[in-house]
Every structure is written in C-alpha cells, then in structure tokens.
Amino acid sequence: MKILVLNCGSSSLKYSLIELPEYRVITSGIEERVGTAESFIKFTTPAGEKIVESVYIPDHTRGVEIILDVLTRPEVGHIASLSEIEAVGHRLVHGGERIATSVLIDETVVEALRENIPLAPLHNPANIMGIGAAKAVLGQVPHVGVFDTAFHQTMPKHAYMYALPYALYEKYGLRRYGFHGTSHDYVSHEAAKMLGVKYDEVKIVTAHVGSGASISAIDCGKCIDTSMGMTPAEGLVMGTRAGDIDSGVIEFLLSKQDFDNAEIQEYIQDKAERDTRTSLKPEDVSFLLNKRSGLYGIACIGSSDMRDIDSAAEKGNEHAKLAADMLGYRVKKYIGAYAAALGGLDILVFTAGVGENRSELRTDACSGLEYMGVKIDESLNHSLARGEAGVISSPDSIVKVVVIPTDEEYMIAKDTYDIVTKSK
Incomplete structure (x- = not known):
C-alpha cells in the first residue's frame, strides 16, 4: 500500500510517500518557511538528484497542491498518477478530549480540529487546510488522522491536571495534553534499540527541539510527563512561542491602555480597529505569545530560524546570542526536572531540527549536568553528520546521550496502514 504522509507544522510541510507493510520510503521532501517570501521546497528525483526550488507557498493549502504536482511531474516525480496513492495519513495536533487516538478522518474529526483551534492556533488551521487540499484531489481514498496527544495519555492525573478549580476540567476539559507524541514515541523506541536495552526497563528523557519544542519523561515505556500543556504554547522557549511565563503577564498586558498604536498594529486582528485602538484584546495577546515571541521576539532579527539567529550571534548581535542562551538553559532545566520526576535517568535523546543538527544546543543543555551522570564527548557531538543517529556521550x-533523527512520518504511515487494513 502506497501511503502519502502529510505533516503540516507551523511553518513547514513535510511529506513522504511510503509503502507498507514492507516499509519502503519511495520519496520524501519538505516545504520550509511556509507563509514567507523565502519559502521553498526540497525534494529528490528518482535519479537521486536533490533539488531545491524557490516557490511562493502562502499557506498549507497551496503547499499540498505543490507537493502533489512534484510527485507526478514528468522526470522528477515518483509516480505516474495520483491514483497510485491508496491512503493519506495526516499528522494532527489537537482534538481535545474528544479525540486522542488515530482515526479515519470524517467531518466529525475536522469539526473537532476547528473547535480546538484556540488550543493549537499555529497547527490546527494548518492541519485543516492540509486535509481539505488533499481530499479535494484524493477524496476517493481513506484519510487517517494521527494525533500528537495520543502518546501522552499515560500521564498520571497529578501530572496532567492544572491547579485550577476542578469544575473547569469537568466542564471544558481544561488540562495538560502534550504534543509531538509521534516523535517522542518513535525516538524513545529507537534509542532503546540502538543501545540494546529493553524499552520497558529504562528511564528516558526525549528532547524534541525544533521550531516547536517539547520534552517528555518516559518511565519504562510510559510517558509520565511532558512540557507542552493544554496547548503547544507551554514549556520550552520555541521559534515564535514564549513557552512558560507568569500567567500574570497576560493580565498585565490586557490592563495597559497606553500602547503606542504603531507598536501593536500587527497584533490587532480587526483591521478596522487598527488606527484607533491603543490596548490589546485577548486575541492580540494570543497572537503575541504564539507568533511573535520565543526566539523571534528575543533575537529581534525578524526571524525565528535558528540558522539565522546563529549567524546574527556570530556577527555580534547580543539579542541573538541571548535567544540561543535562553533556549539551551530552558532545555537543561526540563532535563533536570524530568530526571527528578523519573527518579533517575538512563537515556537522554535529542531530536528534531535543532536537537538533531545544532551541536551547540546539545552542549548548552548538558553542561552542568555532570553531577547526575551526563557527560558528552564534544568530539563526537560536533562531528555527528547532519541527519545521522549516534551516541554522543x-x-x-x-x-x-544519543541523537536520533525523528521519523514521525513512519509512525503516521504505520497507524494509517493498520487502520485502513482493519477497516477493509
């Protein structure tokens, strides 16, 4: 079965064409910087030639259209027609408490995604657009949604509850859900395989550090805690998200009536109000915390891309250096906290774009943890090739301490295959 996997991130769109059950990756690629003038797609031809095409990708709907064109384009495509695709697997982020397992996508699933946009404002809209674009062309095949929250459903109640009135949980499902579940699941299993240990006998901390970032604590095969919460905004410093902040900051921002109008223009969603308002509304604060904070907000260079931030820091930009320092420090804090929650630590895993490819992040995150038995070999750490798995301790x-390139696409394809074959 040939399965198209679509993984719509906040600013990227990964795709893979995978054949199961034998697990053969026919092709894969990625669109990056979606929504910006610098957007592009990277893919490999059947002859093995790697191609990067600069193409304007305003949103994920257009992104899916471009991917389907590349897959079938003469000379660079890998299939003769879209009829060869037998199923589509979608990485989905948040279905609240209504949906927390992999499911066949119908209107009920899409509606759940819409209802939970406030809980995942960067990802759920992208997921909905991806589903719509794929179904418009491939509506005759089954579409399966694989939710990020599923892996974290083993968290104990004392870990996923907020210390808010209990009635808010009963009425609204207000609790911590966690995200990046397919990634944490995959890399933790792969780390155990690499080291030749039994997955259900070790304590693992997995650090998924990309534009979105989260850390999970896995005790003998079960996730017991994770850094993201009800929404993907909690936890680490991220590309454009603030991560952990004092909740009083939100009240403080909403109480201010003296914002310079030019300062808040980009946060005001209602265009008709832009010339008159001097205060922020809740939706403006959400935009600020989710899309203009994190590395983007601290670095002050107009980019949240770690490559751009490193380049600016190397040129002496103190704001960019501060952003990188804050990221490394926050990752280290969570590693220490989760080692305590686990009652010890056997394996530490780094994954995702920054975790896999930025050796300086791994150095910063592990520095000072020698007291708890974490020692990395800097020669191994810095020599690890891009996309390569390896032990760096x-x-x-x-x-x-290991680096494992994540393969969320495999996990999505596997769930899609299992669900489709069982439904036949």
Missing part, C-alpha cells in the same frame, strides 16, 4: 557517562 563519553564512555564513562552514566547516562547515555
């Missing part, structure tokens, strides 16, 4: 490190 020193031989005398009690905790094994």
Whole structure:
C-alpha cells in the first residue's frame, strides 16, 4: 500500500510517500518557511538528484497542491498518477478530549480540529487546510488522522491536571495534553534499540527541539510527563512561542491602555480597529505569545530560524546570542526536572531540527549536568553528520546521550496502514 504522509507544522510541510507493510520510503521532501517570501521546497528525483526550488507557498493549502504536482511531474516525480496513492495519513495536533487516538478522518474529526483551534492556533488551521487540499484531489481514498496527544495519555492525573478549580476540567476539559507524541514515541523506541536495552526497563528523557519544542519523561515505556500543556504554547522557549511565563503577564498586558498604536498594529486582528485602538484584546495577546515571541521576539532579527539567529550571534548581535542562551538553559532545566520526576535517568535523546543538527544546543543543555551522570564527548557531538543517529556521550557517562533523527512520518504511515487494513 502506497501511503502519502502529510505533516503540516507551523511553518513547514513535510511529506513522504511510503509503502507498507514492507516499509519502503519511495520519496520524501519538505516545504520550509511556509507563509514567507523565502519559502521553498526540497525534494529528490528518482535519479537521486536533490533539488531545491524557490516557490511562493502562502499557506498549507497551496503547499499540498505543490507537493502533489512534484510527485507526478514528468522526470522528477515518483509516480505516474495520483491514483497510485491508496491512503493519506495526516499528522494532527489537537482534538481535545474528544479525540486522542488515530482515526479515519470524517467531518466529525475536522469539526473537532476547528473547535480546538484556540488550543493549537499555529497547527490546527494548518492541519485543516492540509486535509481539505488533499481530499479535494484524493477524496476517493481513506484519510487517517494521527494525533500528537495520543502518546501522552499515560500521564498520571497529578501530572496532567492544572491547579485550577476542578469544575473547569469537568466542564471544558481544561488540562495538560502534550504534543509531538509521534516523535517522542518513535525516538524513545529507537534509542532503546540502538543501545540494546529493553524499552520497558529504562528511564528516558526525549528532547524534541525544533521550531516547536517539547520534552517528555518516559518511565519504562510510559510517558509520565511532558512540557507542552493544554496547548503547544507551554514549556520550552520555541521559534515564535514564549513557552512558560507568569500567567500574570497576560493580565498585565490586557490592563495597559497606553500602547503606542504603531507598536501593536500587527497584533490587532480587526483591521478596522487598527488606527484607533491603543490596548490589546485577548486575541492580540494570543497572537503575541504564539507568533511573535520565543526566539523571534528575543533575537529581534525578524526571524525565528535558528540558522539565522546563529549567524546574527556570530556577527555580534547580543539579542541573538541571548535567544540561543535562553533556549539551551530552558532545555537543561526540563532535563533536570524530568530526571527528578523519573527518579533517575538512563537515556537522554535529542531530536528534531535543532536537537538533531545544532551541536551547540546539545552542549548548552548538558553542561552542568555532570553531577547526575551526563557527560558528552564534544568530539563526537560536533562531528555527528547532519541527519545521522549516534551516541554522543563519553564512555564513562552514566547516562547515555544519543541523537536520533525523528521519523514521525513512519509512525503516521504505520497507524494509517493498520487502520485502513482493519477497516477493509
């Protein structure tokens, strides 16, 4: 079965064409910087030639259209026609408490995604657009949604509850859900395989650090805590998200009536109000915390891309250096906290774009953790090739530190295959 996997991130769209059950990756590619003038698509031809095409990708709907064109384009495509695709697997982020497992996508699933846009304002709209664009062309095949929250459903209640009036949980399902579940699931299993240990006998912390970032604590095969919460806004400093903040900051921002109008123009969603308002509304604060904070907000260079931030820091930009320092420090804090929650640590895993490819992040996150048995070999750390899995801890490190390229697409394809074959 040939399965098209679509993984719509906040500013990227990964795709893979995977054949199961034998697991053969026919092709894969990625669109990056979606929604900007610098957007592009990277893909590989059947002859093995790697191509980068600069193409304007205003949103994920157009992104899916471009991917389907590339897949079938003469000379660079991998299939003769779209009829070869037998199923589509979608990475979905938030279905609230209504949906927390992989499911066949129908209007009920799409409606759940719409209802929960406030809980995942960067991802759910992208997921909905991806589903709509794919179904418009491939509506005759089954579409399966694989939710980020599923892996974290083993968290104990004392970990996922907020210390708010209990009635808010009963009425609204207001609790911590966690995200990046397919990634944490995959890399934790792969790390155990790499090290030759039994998955259900070790304590693992997985650090998924990309534009979106989260850390999970996995005790003998079960997730017991994770850094993201009811929405993907909680936890680490991220590309454009603030991560953990004092909730009083929101009240403070909403109470101010003296914002310079030019300062808040981009946060005001109602265009008719832009010339008159001098205060923020809740939706403006949400935009600020989710799309203009994090590395973007601190670095002050108009980009949240870690490559741009590193480049600016190397040129002496103190704001960019501060952004990088804050990210490394926050990752380290969570590693320490989750080692405590686990009652020890056997394996530390780094994954996702920054975690896999930025050795400086791994150095910053592990520095100072020697007391708890974390020691990395800097020669191994810096020499690890892009996209390569490997152990980067020193031989005398009690905790094994590894880098595992994530493969969310495989996990999505596997769930899609299982659901489709069972439904036949």
